[in-house]
Amino acid sequence: MYEILVASVASLFLISYFIILPVVNYFRDPKGFRRYPALNAIAGFTDxxxxxxxxxxxxxxxLYEMxxxxxxxxxxxxxxxxxxxHAIxxxxxxxxxCTKDVFYEKLAGTHFHLADVVDKPEHARKRKVLSSAYALKNLEGWEHKVADKTERFxxxxxAACTAPLSKEFKRPDPKDLTFDYRAWTNFFTLDAIxxxxxxxxxxxxxxxxDRVLGETMDGKLHYVNYRECLHSTARAQSSIVWAYDWYKVNEKLTRLFSSRFRxxxxxxEGWNDIVYRRAKxxxxxxxAGEKLDDFFQVLMEDKNGTPNNLEWGEIVAEVSIMLNAGSDTTAIAMNNVMxxxxxxxxCLARLREEVDSVLDPAEVVAPYDKVKHLPYLRACLDESLRITPPTTFGLPRxxxxxxxxxxxxxxxxxxxxxxxAYVAHRDPSVFPDPERYDPDRWLQPNSKDMQPYFVAFSAGARGCIGRNISYLEQTVLLASVVHRYExxxxxxxxxxxxxxSMNCGAKTMPLKVWRRDLGAGVAAEAEKVEVA
Structure with a gap:
């Protein structure tokens, strides 16, 4: 009898909390939101x-269709x-x-990083520490690292090249689809960051x-796949985080009742081990006294050598977001533009003509100075970021x-x-014929009018701090490969x-690749790339 009473009370509580109270609040409508159409039949009642x-x-x-x-x-x-x-x-x-939403607090670990910190003064402190590393003037210091990764790419x-595509057939032989551009651009950005x-x-x-060593907090080493760990983390979090108050409970429930979520x-956990291993x-x-020219050095001390005295948890958090946001979005962008x-x-023929006009046939890696101001190259990148922004979902405030x-x-x-961003970039009043890939739209006299509504890197004080490095990587790689390959x-x-999930990208993009005929004057160094 006692068990029946307890079960009845528990059932009444659950029904009241999850059904009756949401319905009452919906009709009570304290904020007046019933005047807006709901995403689906239950969105007005529950997350x-x-x-x-x-x-x-x-x-x-x-959302875009609605x-x-x-x-x-x-x-x-x-x-x-x-x-x-105009809401941007x-x-x-x-x-x-508006401030960062509760969304970011729910996903934060023991310490906030630059992307999820909500408190504005705390964000300003973090951005001041990191801004010197991400500054445009420092790109020259990173170019040799990007060039190195381009050579390896x-x-x-x-190694994946096949014979040229027959002019008679527009469809490659499936066995010639030897190069997964999505995977290799991700290898590029992971190695680069x-x-x-x-x-x-x-x-x-x-x-x-992307097989790599991870390390648990108790010192156990094990191999994991970087991309699988990163993307699975995003899949799990982006599925359940929206019910903020129940995020931790839902995490436990999905572990119990869903093999996919388990x-x-x-x-x-593998992702956490990857980050911990890198930071440690x-x-x-x-x-040990090494003075290295990288972001970690900037985290640890200012330009005068004065220690920043960050807690270890904050250091690990910053390494985590750097290895995440500093790689995945740029890889998606590289894949999308191709x-x-x-x-x-x-568009490809026009881009290739522009790139060929500044690069010698024998140049393997495009020097950044030669290609950074090519207008059509930048227009191709921006148009891809417009029509398929890597971060599609509305960053909640x-x-x-x-x-x-x-x-x-x-x-x-x-x-x-x-x-x-996916919705904003399709507003026809700003971007006419929005579903058409049209780099020329960025080369018109009034193209500056579109910039306030181009939010591939978000906007305002919380805009992406790494956009300059992303453009550096995208520019050098794209120019190099369209010059050398078909x-x-x-x-x-x-x-x-x-x-x-948090970002939106292709799972794979298998391509046939073959060398371009750059003429008889191609130097021997262009025939075979030697990587130290």
């Missing part, structure tokens, strides 16, 4: 509605999504009163895989307790607000399989 969309794999595309008709959509009981680009300034601009391309950030050579481009969370090794070098160029041969105006309308305090997709209408 499970948005979690359901996240499970489908491309929630931003769903925002064609509705400038504001309710994506949760206390969350609003905007589709009007109100939500993310330098003068906004090219060696992998050379480890070298730039920690002076460590991971060797992924040399070995053609696998994700296991790989998340680099700290040992620092403590896809769009291959789908638009006229929170209105201040007193509320804030967005699009001229008062929004009550402590509300989650956002605008997806590529072909599996077939002319091929589309990548995309999945959106």
């Amino acid at each position: 499970l509605g948005f979690m359901w969309e996240a499970q489908k794999g491309f929630r931003s595309k769903t 925002h064609k008709k509705h400038p504001v959509i309710r994506i949760g009981p206390n969350s609003l999504s905007y589709g009007d680009v 300034k109100d939500i993310y601009g330098h003068s906004t009163k 090219i060696r992998g391309c050379d 480890a070298d730039i950030g920690l002076s460590e050579r991971l060797g992924f481009l040399d070995q053609g895989s 696998h994700f969370w296991h790989l998340n 090794q680099r700290l040992a070098r620092y403590e 896809f769009w160029l291959l789908r638009n041969p006229a 929170r209105t201040p307790p007193e509320g804030a105006p967005i699009l001229g309308e008062y929004i009550p305090g402590n509300t989650s607000v956002s605008i997806s 590529f072909a997709l599996p077939h002319p209408g091929w589309e990548p399989e995309l999945w959106e």
Whole structure:
């Protein structure tokens, strides 16, 4: 009898909390959000509605279709999504009163890093420490590391080369699809950020895989796959984080009842071990007196050699976000621009003509000074970032307790607000014919008018601090490979399989690759790349 009573009380509590109370709050409507259309039938009642969309794999595309008709959509009981680009300034601009949302606090570890810290003064302190390392003037110091990775990427391309594609057939033989551009661009960015950030050579481009040592907190070493651990972490977190108050509970529940999520969370532990191993090794070098030109050195002391005295947990957190955000988004961008160029041969031909005009036939790696100001090259990169931004989802912000105006309308305090880059970049009033890949749009006299609404790197004071390094890597690699190679997709209408977690990228992009005929005057050093 006692057990029945306890079960009845527990059931009544659960029904009241999860069903009755949300329904009562929906109709009570204390913030007046019922006037906005909801993302789906339950989004106005519970965050499970948005979690359901996240499970489908491309929630931003769903938002885009709805925002064609509705400038504001309710994506949760206390969350609003905007589709009007003029909301960007109100939500993310330098003068906004909105702060980072609770979303970031829920995903943070024991210490905040630059990307998830919510407190504005604390963010300013962190950004001041790191800004010198990411400054535009320091790019010259990183170029030789990017050039090194480009050479190694090219060696992998050379090894995968096949005979030229027959002019009679537009579809490569499946056995000639020897180069997964998505994987290799990720090997590139992982090797690059480890070298730039920690002076460590991971060797992924040399070995053609991302197998790497991780280390547990108790010192056990084991091998894991870098990308699998990173992407599984994002898949798990992006599926359940939206119910902020229940994030930790949902993490435990998914571990108990879902074999798929148990696998994700296991790989998340592998990601933590990757980060810990990298940070521990680099700290040992620092403590041994090595003065290395990398981000870690900047973390540890200022330009005068004065220690920053950061806690170990904060150091590990900064290494984590550097190895994550500093690699994955740029790799996705590199993959996407190649896809769009291959789908638009006229654009590729024009880009190749521009690159060939400044590079000698024998040049293997494009010197940054020669290609950094090529207008069509930059336009190709920006147009790819527009139509397929690596970070698609709306980076959530929170209105201040007193509320804030967005699009001229008062929004009550402590509300989650956002605008997806995928949605913003398809506003036809700013980007005409938005579904068309058109680099020329960035070369028109009025192209500066589009810049405030180009949010591939977010906007305002919380915009991506690493955009200069990302452009450096993208520019050098793209110029180098279009100069040296021809590529072909599996077939002319091929589309990548995309999945959106925190970022949105292709799973694979298998290509046929072969050497271009650069003429009889090509020097011997262009025939074979020697990498030290």
